[in-house]
Amino acid sequence: MSKWKFHNPVKIHFGSGSINNLSALIGSRKSLLITTPGSTKRGTTSLVRDLLGNSLVAVFDEVEPNPTLSSVLAVSKNIRRLMFDNIIALGGGSALDTAKTFAAVDASGNEGGLADQLNHKFSYPKNFTPKPIIAIPTTAGTGSEVTMWGTIWDMVAKQKHSIEHPLLYPEQAILDPDLTITLPRDETIFSALDAISHAMESIWNKNHNPISDIFAIEAISIIYDYLPQLLD
Incomplete structure (x- = not known):
């Protein structure tokens, strides 16, 4: 029998x-919201604003599909000097990946070396403590x-x-099916097929486990x- 381990924090x-519990999950912390133009257009950004009120210190809603080095650095340039305690990532994979990468840049103080981090030519500092992420996939x-x-x-x-680090696991994830209702038909299909491909890859991955x-x-x-x- 093969040896294996499983961990997810x-x-x-x-x-x-379930998104209505967001304020309770945040508590007294100040939050930064990273999201997409689509979430703002569909009203989800406004929903988060209403739920958090003054606890939400800033919104960056310019995440682009398939985020790039330059787009992450744009996030850093616009909001790095703000005082916040945690990051809310709202949207699809692009928003979540942008939030994780920004959290790494913010915590490492290595904005100019993002490419080195991505190429694994950079060692995270011993005191690397990225801001906690609350992930809200749509x-x-x-x-x-x-x-x-x-x-x-x-x-x-x-x-x-x-980019990867054990401290880049989101602290919490809110999976609210209601947030997918306003998703365009094409995006619903594409994301579902993406989920199937990930599931199939997981099964034949050499590190798969029961x-x-x-x-x-x-x-x-x-x-x-x-x-x-x-779809009917």
Whole structure:
């Protein structure tokens, strides 16, 4: 029998309307919201504003699809000097990955060396303590809300990079199905197919284990059963 281990520190809150508990999860902390133009257009950004009130110190809603080195540095330039205690990542995988990468840059103080971090040529400082992330995914695609990885593109070098650190796991994840209702049909399809591909990759990954297999098989089954009904 092969040896394996499974660990995931993310506290998950699932259910219709679960986003309404956001203020209680944040407590007295001051928050920064990183999100997408689509979330703002669909009114989800305003919902978070209303829930947090003065606890929300700033909003960056210019996350682009497939975030790049330059887009993450733009986040850093615009909001790094603000005083906040945690980061709320609202949107699809791009918003979540941007939040993780910004958290790493903010905590390491190495804005100019982001490319080195992504190429694993940079050692995180011993006192590396990134701001906690509250992940609120609005698509089914990436699963980034429960991982320590973030994907960033270098469009100049035409390379795809991953940033990773155990402290980049989100502190908590809010999975509210209501937030997917306003998602455009195409994005619903694309993110569901993305979720299936991730689940299949998990099954044949050399590091798969009985726990990850259960999650992957169940994910494939749910999407197979319900995606056609959703699209009818």
